[in-house]
Amino acid sequence: MNRLVLRNMLRLKPLACLCATFATVFALSACGSSGGSGGGGSAGSPDTGTDTLTFAAFNTFSGPNATFGPEQLAGCGPAAQAIVAAGGVLDHKTAVCNPEDSRGDPADAVPAAQQVIATSGHLVGVLGPGSDEAPATIPLFNRSHIPMFSDAGQGLFDKSTFKYFWRILPADDAVGYAMALYAHQQGYTRVASVFGTSIGAQGSAPTVAAGFKKLGGTITTAQLLALDQSSYRSEVAQMAAAKPQAIFIELDPQTAATYLSEVQQLYHQVPIIGTDGTTQPPWLKAVAGAIGKTTVQKFYVGAQPYAPTTGPAHKLWLTQLHGATSGVAKPVSQWENDSYSEAAWDATNIIALAMELSKSTNPIVYNTYITKVTSPGHVIVHDFAQGKAAILAGKAITYVGTTGPITFDQYQNSPGSFEINKSDASTVKTYSAADLQSAK
Amino acid sequence: MSQAVVLYATTLLVYAGVDIMACWGLNLQFGVTGIYNFAFIIFQAAGAYTTGVLTLGPDTANGGFQHYIFGSTWPFPLPILMGGVVAGVLSLLIGLVTLRRLRSDYQAMVMLVLAVIATLVAENLATFVNGDSGLALIPQPLSNQITSVTGYQWWFVAFTAFACLVVYFFVRRITSAPLGRALRAVRDHEYAAAALGKNVASLRLFSFVAGGVIAGISGGILVSFITAWSPGSWLYVETLVLLTAVIVGGMGNNFGVMLGAMLVPVAFNEITRYLPQFGRPGLIDAFQWIVIGSLSMGFLWFRPQGIVPERRRKYKPPAELGVGATGAVGPGAGGPEPATVPDGRL
């Protein structure tokens, strides 16, 4: 090609700018990383003894799922404050839980996660990531050796090989079996299945149908709804035409409110059996607004991870929740029986106890102690203060938190038992993992 | 710099590179040719999904948790290139149907509705590209060969930079050639261009497809880096973010667009993360979005022509015509005055 064309092609400004940017950052990091942390590299700066321990509630705080982040924070924040009140972990007297918005989708969450890792000071644990951002960000926290206690529900992680990924909540598919079993035990033989096209529903809808069929029931109509429409009357009419005795449901709060109010108008109120996505305060608030609080109390049950509402752990949780000075979205009472918040509280305690037991705040060391503080057969403790006292007295501990005993399988999942709760959190039935086998 | 900071910085560099490529493609369609492509993001998504399914393998493998069409494992960099091809084919099909003489606002809104349709189809057809969950755990290219964590990041930055260079040469070749002048003529004075014998429809289609291919490649590179992709990452609003980048930077010229791509999708998003926490949880995150919206509006107000406006192109008329500055005609009637062509309107 002739020189004129070549000269035109090589207009220098954008090229120079690009090259300069890449070169500068490369040079800076080459200078820095040779003197920085070597080897596998731990998260952030190495243990400098007394700096503040930082937990990150990494979840969605904005957009349509803006309620998920505050849910995690409502568990993690009070736990962090209680850790401080108990004297901190090892020599670290201060601990905080920071809200970090992932902005709700993989492409936005990746830089957010990297920023959290880079600028959080002494990051010791992540509460999250949630379903929206988990696939993209779990590998990132894992390679930076940051333990995560995730609320992501994808069945994809049932057999996870990520060493720093922990889950003490059941995956979406397990919930379906609990719902099917309950419906069967209630004597229903014809139930409609109404799910949205969301991530959680993708996991639970197939297992509800499969489980219920295995137990001898019939799914009268299986609907997959587009979310947040202004009306679902035609769909409700379709469902009503098959005359179901009850409805299996997972929809986001607004869609559920719209759909259920139309069921009331076009059919009649039937028993509603929801997934654990429906046991959350925003869902109950939206649906109660639509069909009335007494109706919800009378007709609705939700399957959620077993979290006893009595017992010493729950009392400690409630005390710390109400005693928290900041970080808990009001009204505080909405989180009292929110299994996600309770799981976040337990997770924070477990991480802190793992640090205490391993005598290190380096995640590479204490990550392996997470199973040690939860394995059965030792002194039972219900919060961080009790656990710390026992450890300092030289004892091995078994942490049994407000979500009950925790047994991690080889994939670091602890699905636990289920309970079927009414909207006032009173438990109607509980199912262990063995019980659910009949539906699988 | 600690490893974590290096990971953060290299992530931003890759994002900047991907956004720069995407904005160059969008600039080719919108800035240079004047096509109101409000559906741009679906071509990036098509490239990303293609690259994903061609790297993940058949959907029955790995436990069968994801459901998608046509899974396979092609060697790097074929999935990314194929992403560009699929995006190109998609833009050809869409372009053939929609690039008629619609009013600019209609064209914009039809494209926007197409983007919404695409999102709805992807979300609701669960076996197409795994619905709302999307694709996950996509293996990164050459991750088995390069085992150092920071080393891999830098390799990927270099690869993105290389792809940027290739796209840059391609775009530059078009815009500085007579083809570029023809495209700008189509943008500025469509009827005059047609009167001069330019095939407006095929010029538009060429620009549309070229921009689509670039979008697909940028999507393929992004998904190879972040290993996951779902409908939440490509809502129709994202096209408007990229358009803001193109306009804030200075549409029609590649350097300005590059600056815009580094500023709007990257810098605006990152700077707002550092706003101090206050009030109840979630309050600051709402404020971050308010700041992002205000920054966009502010840039459009204070610098509407863009940071680097399109250059007015000067063309020297042939000497023998001897048209002087005063309009006097005749040989030697004053030196030839460069004629200026107006820059593209916003």
Added chain:
Amino acid sequence: MFHLVFASTLVESVGFGLVTASILAIAAVGFTLQFGVSNMLNLAYGDIMTAAAFGAYEVNKAGAPLWVSFIAGMATGAVTSVLLHRYIYRPFVRRGTQLVGLVIVALSAAVIIQNALLAGFGATFFTLKLPHTSTVHVAGATLTVLQLVIIGIAVAAMLAVDAMLRRTRLGKAMRATSGNPALARACGINTNRVVDTAWLIAGGLCGLAGVLLVLNTASFESTTGSDFLVITIAAAMLGGVGQAYGAMIGAVVLGVVTEVAAAYTRSSFKEVIAFAVLVIIVLIRPQGMFGQPVTALTMNKEVVN
């Protein structure tokens, strides 16, 4: 027997579609009026609907009866729209910002409004308190009294808009300004005031649509209105942007199509089918059903306020 079932499902879903169409019609007419006088694609329209819903909610929470909440919602919509137009859109237009720049400004305004609502009211769900309604059977369709009221309000609003456009001086001035602003000014019409009033009225319609929407969905949050934006735009485009009567017809078409599609095909595709109908119609008839045909003069129609 099958035909009876088929027909009754059709009648039923058409009935349902009319409720959706009612809300959509009010929204689309407001949107198209704003576009007609200002050539402005107001992407913040959906979020103003949400703001109006919150306005109605606050009044409703304080114990006021439902119709007062309606007025509050309409007022919120009207005021927000006028302020937005006067202090944000019009200054940008005066500077010569053109279509895409204005769209970006509108989108930025939308983001700001939505997140201001999120910041102010929090990340939870809200409901307007309703008196308990009963259902009636009308011509084969089962509707609640509230839904009939919604249809009634929509019809009344459409008649009012029609009367305003055709019989009042303001309406004639609006039509003149939409068609040819320079000529309207030359005829002595105070186009600035006409445009402001048009935005006020359209904003009121926007607010009314917002309140009716959240009554219909029975629950709402800060993102509810923006979910309704694209179908509103679709209805306005279907009828021909700037054409109020077209928007009404477009709304009826799309509202009925979504419900009928849900009844006969998979529910998750109801919106896709409606949008596909729109795209097909626009491709056949680029100006929408009632819009002005595309000519060299109407191409790149500029805003000259």
